[in-house]
Amino acid sequence: MTERIHRLGLRFLRVRWRVLVRLGGWSVLETAQTFLTGYAPARALDAGFLAGRPEVGLGWLAVAGLGVLVGAYGTARVYAAVAALVEPLRDRLVERVVARGVREADAGALSGLTQQVEIARDTFAGLVMVSRSFLFTTVGALVGLFSLDPLLLLVVGPPLLAGVGLFAATLGPLARRQETFLVADEALAENLGAVCPGLRDVTASGAETRIAAGTDTRIDTELRAARSLARWGVLRVASLALGGQLPIVLLLVAAPWLLDRGVTPGALVGALAYVTQSLLPALNNLVHGLGSSGSRLVVVLRRLVREKTADTTADTTDHDGPAPQAPTEDTDSTGSTGPSASHAPHLTALSLASVTFAYGPHSAPVIDDLDLDVPAGAHLAVVGPSGIGKSTLTALVAGLLRPGRGTVRVDGRPVTGPGAVGRRVLIPQEAYVVTGTLAENLGLLRPDPVPEAELLAAAEAVGLVPLLEALGGPSAHVDPAALSAGERQLVALTRAYLSYAPLALLDEATCHLDPAAEERAERAFAARPGGTLVVVAHRISSARRADRVLMMDGRRTAYGTHEELVRGSTSYRALVGGWASGPSRRSEPALALGDPDRVDTVAGPGLAGDGGHVVAHRPVGQVQTPGDLGDGGTLRRQG
Numbered sequence: 246m247t248e249r250i251h252r253l254g255l256r257f258l259r260v261r262w263r264v265l266v267r268l269g270g271w272s273v274l275e276t277a278q279t280f281l282t283g284y285a286p287a288r289a290l291d292a293g294f295l296a297g298r299p300e301v302g303l304g305w306l307a308v309a310g311l312g313v314l315v316g317a318y319g320t321a322r323v324y325a326a327v328a329a330l331v332e333p334l335r336d337r338l339v340e341r342v343v344a345r346g347v348r349e350a351d352a353g354a355l356s357g358l359t360q361q362v363e364i365a366r367d368t369f370a371g372l373v374m375v376s377r378s379f380l381f382t383t384v385g386a387l388v389g390l391f392s393l394d395p396l397l398l399l400v401v402g403p404p405l406l407a408g409v410g411l412f413a414a415t416l417g418p419l420a421r422r423q424e425t426f427l428v429a430d431e432a433l434a435e436n437l438g439a440v441c442p443g444l445r446d447v448t449a450s451g452a453e454t455r456i457a458a459g460t461d462t463r464i465d466t467e468l469r470a471a472r473s474l475a476r477w478g479v480l481r482v483a484s485l486a487l488g489g490q491l492p493i494v495l496l497l498v499a500a501p502w503l504l505d506r507g508v509t510p511g512a513l514v515g516a517l518a519y520v521t522q523s524l525l526p527a528l529n530n531l532v533h534g535l536g537s538s539g540s541r542l543v544v545v546l547r548r549l550v551r552e553k554t555a556d557t558t559a560d561t562t563d564h565d566g567p568a569p570q571a572p573t574e575d576t577d578s579t580g581s582t583g584p585s586a587s588h589a590p591h592l593t594a595l596s597l598a599s600v601t602f603a604y605g606p607h608s609a610p611v612i613d614d615l616d617l618d619v620p621a622g623a624h625l626a627v628v629g630p631s632g633i634g635k636s637t638l639t640a641l642v643a644g645l646l647r648p649g650r651g652t653v654r655v656d657g658r659p660v661t662g663p664g665a666v667g668r669r670v671l672i673p674q675e676a677y678v679v680t681g682t683l684a685e686n687l688g689l690l691r692p693d694p695v696p697e698a699e700l701l702a703a704a705e706a707v708g709l710v711p712l713l714e715a716l717g718g719p720s721a722h723v724d725p726a727a728l729s730a731g732e733r734q735l736v737a738l739t740r741a742y743l744s745y746a747p748l749a750l751l752d753e754a755t756c757h758l759d760p761a762a763e764e765r766a767e768r769a770f771a772a773r774p775g776g777t778l779v780v781v782a783h784r785i786s787s788a789r790r791a792d793r794v795l796m797m798d799g800r801r802t803a804y805g806t807h808e809e810l811v812r813g814s815t816s817y818r819a820l821v822g823g824w825a826s827g828p829s830r831r832s833e834p835a836l837a838l839g840d841p842d843r844v845d846t847v848a849g850p851g852l853a854g855d856g857g858h859v860v861a862h863r864p865v866g867q868v869q870t871p872g873d874l875g876d877g878g879t880l881r882r883q884g
């Protein structure tokens with residue numbers, strides 16, 4: 246990619262050779278001014294004031310003043326020439342990113358990229374100014390030193406060369422470290438940008454320890470990168486001391502020797518003026534400008550010229566373990582106006598390809614090579630024994646966990662990429678309600694205020710109306726501790742219903758509701774226009790209602806309608822049989838092996854965090870077709 250940037254850069258400059266010539270021409274005026282910086286005071290001293298001819302001295306000082314005016318005119322023209330070089334670059338980059346933004350229909354990414362174009366433009370302009378100024382100033386100063394006395398060149402030249410050489414040698418390693426630091430810094434910022442708005446969700450899902458560990462890792466990475474950069478930065482300072490400050494010391498120390506060999510006092514003063522007024526500032530600008538801005542430009546350009554966004558190229562196989570990224574309930578906070586506002590609808594709402602996930606590097610996988618496609622608008626029930634991985638699956642879909650291998654896509658976009666933000670909402674078993682009004686609680690996942698009519702319609706659909714009336718309407722104050730667990734779940738469900746996320750993941754989110762209330766809520770989600778529903782079911786009725794069922798049971802994992810699974814899956818039949826014959830304190834059996842009354846005997850909130858209870862591991866195999874639901878089959882069912 247860096248080579249490509251170099252190639253594109255050279256082509257860009259070659260086409261604009263006329264601008265470069267103009268830039269060089271005006272820069273020569275600056276060279277003339279630099280020349281006069283030392284030469285005019287030297288002549289003013291030697292031929293004027295020291296020779297008893299003050300008018301000559303004043304004349305040379307006037308020439309120096311004129312030189313400053315001429316140099317200033319040259320600098321003004323240089324700015325115009327730099328603009329002629331920089332603005333076309335900006336236009337080219339803007340064209341490129343706008344085309345990409347339109348192609349990918351991603352307004353958020355587009356705004357970020359156009360901001361980076363401005364950074365690229367400013368940085369490029371700064372680099373042109375700094376490197377050009379160093380070149381022409383150095384030429385002017387060296388010619389001036391030579392004109393005053395070649396011996397002066399002998400004193401100033403070698404340390405200057407050594408300093409520039411040292412700087413050039415550190416340029417590559419420094420740029421690499423600078424880039425590593427920038428990448429680490431951005432990764433940390435991105436992480437904090439995802440975590441901070443979702444802190445409440447993180448707490449609600451008990452994921453604090455994991456989220457903190459992920460952030461710690463990023464902080465450590467940035468710290469290491471910053472230290473390494475600082476170590477190399479020392480060499481940069483050394484190059485400045487060698488090339489810019491040592492010549493001053495040498496000129497002072499060698500003054501008697503120089504004067505003995507015929508160097509005039511004026512020439513000595515002129516040489517000091519060259520070093521302190523021209524060479525040192527020019528070198529300083531070069532070292533600081535080229536050192537940091539150069540690598541920033543490369544990083545930004547690399548991002549701007551690549552063809553695909555990280556989102557479309559992201560490959561979750563890079564990740565070496567769970568790395569939580571997003572809050573439990575997340576929605577697009579960038580101001581999208583509906584489920585299809587910023588994304589084209591995709592026929593497959595959710596797809597998993599060869600997904601494997603284990604909680605630790607040495608643990609057996611909880612999900613093993615799982616393939617699954619859920620079409621948009623479908624209603625899927627996920628069932629299986631306690632501890633088999635149902636919550637883990639929803640956490641993978643929510644982007645809370647990253648697969649060790651394989652990809653999870655929501656609406657065709659990698660679930661951990663920015664394109665999936667706002668596309669799915671996960672409602673865990675432990676619903677949270679915040680202190681505030683009911684309307685505030687219900688609108689938490691919306692970037693815009695929820696109109697009251699819409700809020701009431703959602704309450705009606707999900708079954709919140711009795712609670713809403715009991716509390717005194719949407720503006721009533723809510724005391725979270727005073728609500729029952731079921732009432733809190735109704736609030737969380739209505740909040741998710743109101744979100745713009747087309748994919749709703751209910752991870753035992755209705756476990757505290759009675760069967761009728763659960764049915765009403767599930768049917769409401771299933772009927773959301775353009776909505777897709779995935780329910781971790783804990784009652785047989787829930788599985789029956791769904792238009793397809795994923796039975797997770799290690800090698801006997803199966804996928805089909807309830808009837809198909811009853812016919813073809815022994816483990817599903819066994820599960821249903823167990824529910825039907827098991828003791829139940831409810832009006833119908835719940836979907837848990839070993840405890841037919843409640844399914845959540847093992848894990849707490851969907852993501853148990855460190856406090857998760859350990860149960861026997863059963864690996865999950867691949868999904869089978871309903872027609873081949875024997876144990877251990879590996880066929881993939883499409884939609």
Ligand SMILES: Nc1ncnc2c1ncn2[C@@H]1O[C@H](COP(=O)(O)OP(=O)(O)OP(=O)(O)O)[C@@H](O)[C@H]1O
Pocket residue numbers: 604611629630631632633634635636637638844845846847848851852853854855857858859860861862
């Ligand atoms: N944070 C964690 N760290 C380590 N292991 C975990 C963690 N969370 C879950 N597990 C383990 O992963 C396996 C799957 O857990 P998961 O909660 O996904 O199962 P489940 O099918 O949802 O169970 P339940 O129906 O009881 O909620 C279990 O063995 C569990 O102990």
